[in-house]
Every structure is written in structure tokens, then in C-alpha cells.
Amino acid sequence: MKRLLTYLFFAVLATPVLAVAVLLGAYFYISATLPQVESLADYRPPLITTIYADDGTVIAEYSHERRFLVPYEKMPKTLVQAFVASEDAGFFKHQGIDLISIMRAAINNLKAGGISQGGSTITQQVAKTMLLTPERTFTRKFKEAILAWRMEQTLTKEDILYIYLNQIYLGHRSYGVEAAARSYFDKTVEELTLAESAILAGLPQAPSRYSPYRHYQRAMDRQKYVLGRMLEEGFITPAERAAAEAEEVVITPRLNTLLDVTAYFNEQVRRYLEQRFGEDLLYTGGLQVETSINLKLQQAAQDAVKQNLRAHDKRRGFRPVEIILNEAEQTEFLAAQRQEFVAGGLDVGSETQAVVVGRRGDQILCRIGDRNATIAISASAWAGTIEVVAAGTEPTGNADGNNATRLPLGAVIDVRVLNAVGDPLELALEQEPLAQAALAAIDPRTGQIRAMVGGYDFRKSQFNRAIQAQRLPGSAFKPIIYAAALDRGYTPASIILDTPLIYENRHVENGDVEEWKPKNYEEKFYGPTRFREALTHSRNVVTVKILEDIGVGYAASYAQKLGIETPLQRDLSMALGSTAITPMELLTAYTVFASGGILSPPTYITRIRDRNGRILESIDPTDFATGMAADQRLIRQAPRRVISPETAYLTTNIMESVVQQGTGRQARVLNRPSAGKTGTTNDLKDAWYVGYIPQLAAVSWLGYDQEQPLGRRETGGRAALPAWIAFMQEAIKLYPPEHFPVPDTIEFFPIDRQNGLLVAEDSKDAYYEAFSPGSAPTRMSSEPQFKARDFFRLDL
Structure with missing residues (x-):
């Protein structure tokens, strides 16, 4: 018994030693395979490539991860505190590992029979995201802890937060707090309020579950939790918490309304960037691309093209409708429209579709979403005689020469909104053009x-x-x-004589002769004709x-x-x-x-900068005053x-x-x-x-x-x-009115409109014509008549 107790005593003493030895062995074995944390000192995450109009307005963005890098110094103190309070309250105290949090997580994991809670610090999250794979295993957690400790020895707390807050995914393709601020609030991080900061800080746990777009109330409940944690940690006062909870936070969806206007131009820019720099740099390099597009002119061009195509299409007549819905299909169609209009609304001039439900006098009765609408038949003369007929009747249009247009009940027609206020809405009959422009x-x-x-x-x-x-x-x-x-x-x-011509072309293969007889559009010939005319x-x-x-x-x-x-x-x-x-x-x-x-x-790009502001390409030679590097170039041939x-x-x-x-x-x-x-x-x-x-x-x-x-x-x-x-x-x-500049060498002489010869300045037939130096006629119109030198020019 005494010997047994002795063995037991030494075993008890040896267990911690063996445990420490095992841990040390594991540490040295695993640490030798870990990446170097020093690489984080040069943090260069994927950034968004931004395309600008000539006035600096953003017209397009290209990225795999929508991220804008923002310095730590520009982040509001309350934003940083909100993330620390909700994600790692002891961040400023620990050395990368929070043993209390780890023990708490371990107990919960044992109860759950697996990994259900991480207990990771912000430093560990950075280590996992930047240096490790995302699998949930004890080995990865061990690696994560080692790297977190090393990071704390190499980087400052501010450096770690800078990486974390720029790297973290916050939902809806937004990576980092700057992208999230723009996506959810249409603001930069510097403009965020405490209430908005708390919403962002509540997202890391489950971005989709707490999305303020999709689950506003959940997001606000999570905001209250974050504000409560900030109060507990002494970051804010009770009064500040109450004010933040009372603030009416407006979620502003990130809608680039310019995308439809500049789409063709944007795609041309995108293709050039991909060809010039490659797909990787385009979608991750954070290029800043300045272009020549003017948004007012671009909007005017798009409006002009669409209006002209619709006008041309109407001159061709109305085509028979292709979609006719039964009652069940109408209900489903209109319900989908209601959801669409909640997001986008109905604006005057916008184009959409409506369902024909009847006729009253001069009006076609329609439904659009949950609204009643009418179309004035008298304003739709381009569609011929319009009849609203029973469901099941074969639809017709007047595009094929038939003057009657039949619209069965349940027909889906294209319309344009004339008046979006009141009930019913006022619409105009439209159809999508078949031609292009x-x-x-x-x-x-x-x-x-x-x-x-x-x-x-x-x-x-x-x-x-x-x-x-x-x-x-x-x-x-x-x-x-x-x-x-x-x-x-x-x-x-x-x-020049405008007279008939016949050209013959003999085919080498078979000897056949083909005639070409050029003719004028009017199918007439006009005889002697001035060059200008x-x-x-x-x-x-x-x-x-x-x-x-x-x-x-x-x-x-x-x-x-x-x-x-x-x-x-x-x-x-x-x-x-x-x-x-x-x-x-x-x-x-x-x-x-x-x-x-x-x-x-022609050029459409004026300057391209990389993520550091270095000019890569430009149309301005002065941008390369110190000499161009191998990857820099002018993107415009000299005029x-x-x-x-x-x-x-x-x-x-x-x-x-x-x-x-x-x-x-x-x-x-x-x-x-x-x-x-x-x-x-x-x-x-x-x-x-x-x-x-x-x-x-x-x-x-x-x-x-x-x-x-x-x-x-x-x-x-x-x-x-x-x-x-x-x-x-x-x-x-x-643009202010301008005349076309006249070169000083241009000469003006009075001529006769009939024969192009000189006349006296006071002649009633005098017409002043412009000539390049020394090319004006020298003969007077009153001199004897001249004859044709050959079959097409008069001998002057």
C-alpha cells in the first residue's frame, strides 16, 4: 500500500509536468508551420475599383469584395468602442487570448458535445481571417491562439483594430465598416452616429440574420444589446444610450441610379481595364478611374434614344399583345408588382406594365399593382381603332396593316406613367421598340x-x-x-452635271455584264449643279x-x-x-x-490611379513630368x-x-x-x-x-x-452660342448661283461664296457661255 501511494504521489506530480511538456511540444511543432505575423504590417486587402464621371460622381464599381480602406484615425471613437464592447470587451487588456472567455466557451462546448461557441478575441478573429483557414477544429483554435499572441507582440492594438474593421464582412457584399456605412446609411464612417455605429457592431455575429434591410426589428434589437454592452463597459453614459435608442435610424439602400444611364459606357471602360490590367487587378486592385463622360449629356442622350425609338416604333403600328392572364394569374402578377413598387415606387415618365380590366367611354381601364389606372384611347391613335374585348378573343394590332387593335381582358400591355398621383393613375399606351439605336x-x-x-x-x-x-x-x-x-x-x-450614268461590270467567271445606274433619292436628275448644292x-x-x-x-x-x-x-x-x-x-x-x-x-478614360494614388495612365503628359515608368503610359494619341x-x-x-x-x-x-x-x-x-x-x-x-x-x-x-x-x-x-471660326485666309466673292461665276457686288443675283486662297473663279458670269468639258464637269 505504501509503495502504491508513493507511485500515485509521483504520478500526480508528473501529470502537470507531462501536460506542460505535451503543450510545449505541440506549441513548437505547430508554431514551426505557422505563417509570419509580420506580413500583417503591410495590410493590403482586395479593394473596389471605382469609375468616375467628369465631375467626380461615382458611376460604377467593380469588385469581388466591396471594400473601401479607411485609416483607423478616421474611424469614430464610438464606432470602435461599439465593436469592442460587443465582440471583445477585454480587447485593450488581454495579450491576444482571453482565458476567461476561452474557459466559458469550453464549458459550453462540452455541454453541447462539439464546437458551438468560439470565445475568440478580436485578435484571434484577425488571425483566423488573415492567416488561417475557417474550419472549426481544436487544432485550428490552437494555431489561432499562438498567432494571436504573436500578433500582440508585433502589432499595436490600433493596428489590429485597423485590420479587423476594414476586413470584417458585414452583409450585402460589404466588407469593412466604410463599405457598410455607405451600403446601409449612404454615409462615410466619419459621419456615423452612435445609433448607426451600434447597428454595424451588431452585424458580425450573423450579418444576414440582423440585416437592417431585411430584418429591421432584429437589427434594432441587436442595436440595443450593443448599446447595453457599451454602457456596461463605461464607453457611454445612460443618457447617451437613451438618446441613441430613441434616434430614428433611416436605412438608405445603396442604389446606383446611374447604372442604367451609363451602362453601355461603363461596360466599355470595364472591358478596357480587364484587357489592360487583367481581371485580378480590376476586381481587387482598388483602381481609381476618371472618365470623360458628362452625366447631363449622358442622360440627355439616353432619353433622346429611347423617345426616338418609341416614336419610330409607333409609326410602325401596334403589335398584338403576347401575354393574356386569367384571374389567378392576374392576382399573382399584380401582387408581384406591389412588392416591386414598395421598393421603387412609380414616378412620372417611368415605364412598366398594366393589366387590361375593362373599358369606359374613351378610357381603357387597367390595374397596376394595387392601383386603378386609365389610358385615354383618343391619345393612342397610333394603335388604330382600339377595342377591349372578352377574354379568350384573339388579340390583334394594326402593325400588319389592320386598322383595328383588339385588347382582350387580362392582356398585359406596356405603359408609361403620366400622372402618379390620385386614383386612378393616368397612363399612356406604349410598346417596347423592335429597332435599335x-x-x-x-x-x-x-x-x-x-x-x-x-x-x-x-x-x-x-x-x-x-x-x-x-x-x-x-x-x-x-x-x-x-x-x-x-x-x-x-x-x-x-x-457638276447631274445627268444619268450607266456603269458596266463584266463578271470574269461567266462573262455576264451587270449594269449599275446610280440615281438620286427623288429619282430625278437636276442638270448643272453647284458643288455646295x-x-x-x-x-x-x-x-x-x-x-x-x-x-x-x-x-x-x-x-x-x-x-x-x-x-x-x-x-x-x-x-x-x-x-x-x-x-x-x-x-x-x-x-x-x-x-x-x-x-x-476618341478617348473615354482621362486618368487611372492605383490604390496608392500613383498615376498609371493619363491623357495629360504633365502627369508624367518626371518620366514614365514601365507601367505608366499616355492613353491618348497626340492630336x-x-x-x-x-x-x-x-x-x-x-x-x-x-x-x-x-x-x-x-x-x-x-x-x-x-x-x-x-x-x-x-x-x-x-x-x-x-x-x-x-x-x-x-x-x-x-x-x-x-x-x-x-x-x-x-x-x-x-x-x-x-x-x-x-x-x-x-x-x-x-455651351454658349458660337460661330464656327473662319480662317483668315478664306476669301469671299459674289457669284452667280446658276453657273458659279463672278458677278458684280451690286447684282441682284449675287451670292457670296467662300473659297480657299486662289481658288475663286476668275471669269464673270456675263462673259460668253461655256461648254461642258466632259460628261460631268463644266469647263470654267
Whole structure:
């Protein structure tokens, strides 16, 4: 017995020693495999890439983790205290491990038969998040404790909180307190109140369960718990707690209403960044990207495109409705709308859908959400004679030539809100256009893109027609031909014979002869025609003759130096725009005329900075005054003169006549100097208008993605020009009136409109024409008549 007691005594003494030895052995074994905590001193988490408009407004964000890095010094003291009180009350006292919390958690875990409570300190949470994997095991907890102790020896408490509060996930893609403050309250952390800070501090335990978006009351209950803990720890007074609990906290959903407006532009920027820097840097690198987009012009461009497409679609008539709901389906549909309107509301001008429920006199009766609504039939004449018929009746529209439109009860129709106040709502009948359109605007003096709309709705089609769609420009290409001719000896007063032409093309394979007979849109010939008049009225035959005279190869090279990059079809059909090019290419060429002969290649990004503020790319050479590093570069080709100021001015001056007397005369409504040209393809599949004022150039295009005729008389002046006008009417509000500058070398002489020769200044037929130096006619109109030198030009 005595010997047994002796063994027992030594065993009792040896147990703690063995336990310590085991722990030490485990410590040294595991610690050798742990990462270095020193790496946390250079904390570089994934950051969001932000895209800015020209006024600094955020228009887009790209990230895997939505995070904005904020220095510890900018975090409110109450915010820090709220997190400490709720997550680790002893944070400022322990050395990374809180033994009391661990013992409490261990007891609870034993009772639960597994890991149910962590008992981790903030330091341990940082260690787990930054240096370890998230599995819930005793080995990981042991590693976590070792790393937490090491972190406390290496970093300050403020350093640890800085990492923790920037790294922690707080729900709804928000990582860190700055992102959460913006997401939930539309504020920066510096602006947070105590009440708001307590809500954020209550989220780490279960971000989705306590989301103030989805579970407001739970979030407020959790807020009270956090405030109570802050009071217990002496961080706040009872009065401060009571004031915070009484504060009416407004949750502001993070809605970027600009996304729909700038979507096509944003996607172009995103693609460039991904191609240039790679996906990883785009979504984690925290790039700051400044762009040239102007939000007022962008909104005006989108509105103009949508309104013009709807107007074109209405001219084609109303198509039969495709969705007809029974009573049960109507109930479900309207219930879903109610939920949608709770979030977004119904604003005047907004587009949505309504269910037809009846007719009363001149009104179609509808339901929209939980509201009654009416549509005035008299204001819907574009849909023909409208009849509301019984459910089950075959719907019809007037788009196929039938004048009657039948709307069965339960039909789902597109509508636009005219009056959102009162009962019933006032709506207008709409339908989603089938055609597509594009509109882009450039500052011709800098090449900066100010607006870009690539289609009707980015959510339904991401294809950017402003820069990706290659379409036939038709007559909108003619100014390039005329500018080239001015540099080959033509003048605005040159006379060309508008007479029939026949060209024969013999096929090598079978010897067949194919004839091409260019004709004017009016299918008439006008005889002797002044150069200016030919472009003003878009005479096809004259343009073909001019191109034949100056040479197809010369004209193609001329177009290339104006910014047309697409290889052109090198035959006489080039005169009529027979090669498909993008709207942006054509607009670029027109900016040369608007800028006095200077080509400024289009650019939409003005500066890119990395997360540290270092400039990576810029259009401003002074940003790299000390020399560019390997990863820095200018993102804009230097502006360069490509044609003379005189040629640019004469081309612009002639296109002013297009606006004043020709195919673009609707643009006179701007009541200020502008120049431009319509474009229509022979089969009416593409409609264009490209025009400019001295400060801004814009292109408007309209057509079907799957090419088909736009409809009878849907020319550039009717289908595309209205969008350009609507856009420019808003744009000119940003620019003072200006005349196009006239080069000092330009000469003005009185000429005869009929033959382009000189007349006396006091002649009643005198018309002052502009000429480049030394190109004015020298003969008087009163001299003996002259004869045609050849089949297309008069011998002057």
C-alpha cells in the first residue's frame, strides 16, 4: 500500500509536468508551420475599383469584395468602442487570448458535445481571417491562439483594430465598416452616429440574420444589446444610450441610379481595364478611374434614344399583345408588382406594365399593382381603332396593316406613367421598340467622349452599337468625299452635271455584264449643279461623278486619315457609303471638320490611379513630368493636323447649308450655328444623322440588328435626326452660342448661283461664296457661255 501511494504521489506530480511538456511540444511543432505575423504590417486587402464621371460622381464599381480602406484615425471613437464592447470587451487588456472567455466557451462546448461557441478575441478573429483557414477544429483554435499572441507582440492594438474593421464582412457584399456605412446609411464612417455605429457592431455575429434591410426589428434589437454592452463597459453614459435608442435610424439602400444611364459606357471602360490590367487587378486592385463622360449629356442622350425609338416604333403600328392572364394569374402578377413598387415606387415618365380590366367611354381601364389606372384611347391613335374585348378573343394590332387593335381582358400591355398621383393613375399606351439605336457625342477639340448610348436597354442587350455595330453609312459618308474633292481643286462653286450614268461590270467567271445606274433619292436628275448644292441636297449622281474624278484610292486614303479605320470597298459605290463602319468611326471623321482640321482620337478614360494614388495612365503628359515608368503610359494619341483649316471650314460651311436648306433643316430648331449630314441607305435599313456645333459633335443611328427596312419614308431626316435634335437641345444648355471660326485666309466673292461665276457686288443675283486662297473663279458670269468639258464637269 505504501509503495502504491508513493507511485500515485509521483504520478500526480508528473501529470502537470507531462501536460506542460505535451503543450510545449505541440506549441513548437505547430508554431514551426505557422505563417509570419509580420506580413500583417503591410495590410493590403482586395479593394473596389471605382469609375468616375467628369465631375467626380461615382458611376460604377467593380469588385469581388466591396471594400473601401479607411485609416483607423478616421474611424469614430464610438464606432470602435461599439465593436469592442460587443465582440471583445477585454480587447485593450488581454495579450491576444482571453482565458476567461476561452474557459466559458469550453464549458459550453462540452455541454453541447462539439464546437458551438468560439470565445475568440478580436485578435484571434484577425488571425483566423488573415492567416488561417475557417474550419472549426481544436487544432485550428490552437494555431489561432499562438498567432494571436504573436500578433500582440508585433502589432499595436490600433493596428489590429485597423485590420479587423476594414476586413470584417458585414452583409450585402460589404466588407469593412466604410463599405457598410455607405451600403446601409449612404454615409462615410466619419459621419456615423452612435445609433448607426451600434447597428454595424451588431452585424458580425450573423450579418444576414440582423440585416437592417431585411430584418429591421432584429437589427434594432441587436442595436440595443450593443448599446447595453457599451454602457456596461463605461464607453457611454445612460443618457447617451437613451438618446441613441430613441434616434430614428433611416436605412438608405445603396442604389446606383446611374447604372442604367451609363451602362453601355461603363461596360466599355470595364472591358478596357480587364484587357489592360487583367481581371485580378480590376476586381481587387482598388483602381481609381476618371472618365470623360458628362452625366447631363449622358442622360440627355439616353432619353433622346429611347423617345426616338418609341416614336419610330409607333409609326410602325401596334403589335398584338403576347401575354393574356386569367384571374389567378392576374392576382399573382399584380401582387408581384406591389412588392416591386414598395421598393421603387412609380414616378412620372417611368415605364412598366398594366393589366387590361375593362373599358369606359374613351378610357381603357387597367390595374397596376394595387392601383386603378386609365389610358385615354383618343391619345393612342397610333394603335388604330382600339377595342377591349372578352377574354379568350384573339388579340390583334394594326402593325400588319389592320386598322383595328383588339385588347382582350387580362392582356398585359406596356405603359408609361403620366400622372402618379390620385386614383386612378393616368397612363399612356406604349410598346417596347423592335429597332435599335445608338448615339455618341465627342468634344471635337479634345476627342473626349461626353456621351455614349449603345442601344435601347443594356439589361436586354449588351451589344454596344455605338462602337461595335458596323452599318452602312449611306449619304452620311458624302462629306468625306466632298472634303477630299476640295483638296483636289473643287470649290463650293464648282458646277457638276447631274445627268444619268450607266456603269458596266463584266463578271470574269461567266462573262455576264451587270449594269449599275446610280440615281438620286427623288429619282430625278437636276442638270448643272453647284458643288455646295449637291451636298446640301445629297445628290447621289453628282457624288459618284466627283469620286470618279478624284479617284477611289485617293478618297479611301483621305477617309483613313480622318479616322476611318475599317478598310473601305474601293469602287465608285464608296460615294454612297457602301462600306459598313461604326458610328464612332464616322463621328470621329466629322470631328476633324468641327475642329478645324485636327484629328483628336476618341478617348473615354482621362486618368487611372492605383490604390496608392500613383498615376498609371493619363491623357495629360504633365502627369508624367518626371518620366514614365514601365507601367505608366499616355492613353491618348497626340492630336494632329490631317487636313487644312480651309478645307475643314469649307466642308463645315457647306454642311451648314445642309441644315439651313437641305436634308437636315429640322436642326434649325436649335437656333444656333450647326453643321451636319443625314444618311439613308437605298433600302432604308439604316438611318443616320451626324452633326455638330463648335463645342460638340454627335452621331445618331437607327436600324434593326437583323437588318430589315425601317419603313416607308424612314430616312435619316425622319428616323435619326429627331434623336440628335432632342439630345442637342439639352446639350446646348451647357455651351454658349458660337460661330464656327473662319480662317483668315478664306476669301469671299459674289457669284452667280446658276453657273458659279463672278458677278458684280451690286447684282441682284449675287451670292457670296467662300473659297480657299486662289481658288475663286476668275471669269464673270456675263462673259460668253461655256461648254461642258466632259460628261460631268463644266469647263470654267
